[in-house]
Amino acid sequence: MNLDHVFLCGNPALDLAATLRARRSVRFEMFVSPDRLDAWYLESGIVDAVSASQEADVEQAIAVREAIYGLIKARVAGDAYDGEVLALVNGMARKPPATPQLTASGRWTEATPEEVLATVARYAVELLGGPDVPLLKECGNPECTRVYIDRSRGMRRQWCGMDSCGNKVKAAAYRARKKQARVAEVG
Numbered sequence: 365m366n367l368d369h370v371f372l373c374g375n376p377a378l379d380l381a382a383t384l385r386a387r388r389s390v391r392f393e394m395f396v397s398p399d400r401l402d403a404w405y406l407e408s409g410i411v412d413a414v415s416a417s418q419e420a421d422v423e424q425a426i427a428v429r430e431a432i433y434g435l436i437k438a439r440v441a442g443d444a445y446d447g448e449v450l451a452l453v454n455g456m457a458r459k460p461p462a463t464p465q466l467t468a469s470g471r472w473t474e475a476t477p478e479e480v481l482a483t484v485a486r487y488a489v490e491l492l493g494g495p496d497v498p499l500l501k502e503c504g505n506p507e508c509t510r511v512y513i514d515r516s517r518g519m520r521r522q523w524c525g526m527d528s529c530g531n532k533v534k535a536a537a538y539r540a541r542k543k544q545a546r547v548a549e550v551g
């Protein structure tokens with residue numbers, strides 16, 4: 365698996381939660397270094413520039429990410445939030461966020477890793493306390509475990525993305541059908 369970040373879920377809090385991939389099986393970690401965390405912060409579009417993360421920032425981001433995922437999972441399942449997990453995310457959301465500044469040619473957002481993380485925590489609060497909760501759906505690829513916002517008509521979106529999951533699952537189903545057809549022919 366590669367370490368390129370993708371943003372398929374429709375909200376930065378969901379995309380952050382998805383940086384631990386295949387949660388039920390291989391549990392593939394995307395934040396293997398401070399560098400990969402900084403790349404996520406930049407590619408998320410939340411900031412134009414971020415001061416370099418240290419190992420402690422990675423640990424903090426992973427802790428907040430896991431707390432956010434815990435809240436997402438509880439909300440989707442209709443379970444009560446865990447008090448400690450809730451306090452962690454709310455505490456992070458209360459910290460100073462990344463703040464855009466107006467410039468002569470547009471705007472520019474420069475922040476510390478913690479400020480970006482605070483912004484993501486605010487996204488989590490707004491998402492989970494907002495009207496999009498009924499649209500939250502886990503990807504139809506059982507291995508994937510990404511949760512996204514399904515804004516398609518009739519909520520018929522099955523995958524986090526065609527490239528990431530849809531084509532893979534369809535190809536596997538096709539191979540399985542072909543194999544079965546062969547078995548039928550032989551028998």
Ligand SMILES: [Zn+2]
Binds near residue numbers: 524
């Ligand atoms: Zn998926």
